[in-house]
Amino acid sequence: xxxxxxxxxxxxxxxxxxxxxxxxxxxxxxxxxxxxxxxxxxxxxxxxxxxxxxxxxxxxxxxxxxxxxxxxxxxxxxxxxxxxxxxxxxxxxxxxxxxxxxxxxxxxxxxxxxxxxxxxxxxxxxxxxxxxxxxxxxxx
Numbered sequence: 001x002x003x004x005x006x007x008x009x010x011x012x013x014x015x016x017x018x019x020x021x022x023x024x025x026x027x028x029x030x031x032x033x034x035x036x037x038x039x040x041x042x043x044x045x046x047x048x049x050x051x052x053x054x055x056x057x058x059x060x061x062x063x064x065x066x067x068x069x070x071x072x073x074x075x076x077x078x079x080x081x082x083x084x085x086x087x088x089x090x091x092x093x094x095x096x097x098x099x100x101x102x103x104x105x106x107x108x109x110x111x112x113x114x115x116x117x118x119x120x121x122x123x124x125x126x127x128x129x130x131x132x133x134x135x136x137x138x139x140x
Contacts, residue, residue: 002033008029009032010028012031027054038088099136114129
């Protein structure tokens with residue numbers, strides 16, 4: 001693994017107050033080592049770590065992604081109530097979900113306008129609004 005990617009991963013973990021274990025550094029380096037934001041599933045990150053020869057189990061990947069989310073380093077985007085994607089980009093922004101490839105990509109936030117939300121039940125407040133726009137390739 002490149003020294004720069006490892007350093008970025010280690011620094012990222014420090015931002016979240018997480019101890020830099022070998023597994024966390026390896027996964028963090030894969031996630032943000034090149035400085036590019038990405039969306040991953042636990043399975044895709046597990047496959048990427050396996051390709052690098054890192055001995056990280058799928059259970060460890062799941063646990064580590066949850067720890068990254070709890071530390072405020074990533075956000076979880078749930079599609080269909082069962083498929084979780086983990087996003088390294090932390091600002092509020094909408095997503096496109098490509099049904100044919102099961103891929104999640106960023107949509108431009110400056111082109112989204114939410115004019116009104118429903119009235120909230122008493123004693124509640126909005127914590128976050130997730131926007132996932134489902135796409136499929138047109139047949140025409």
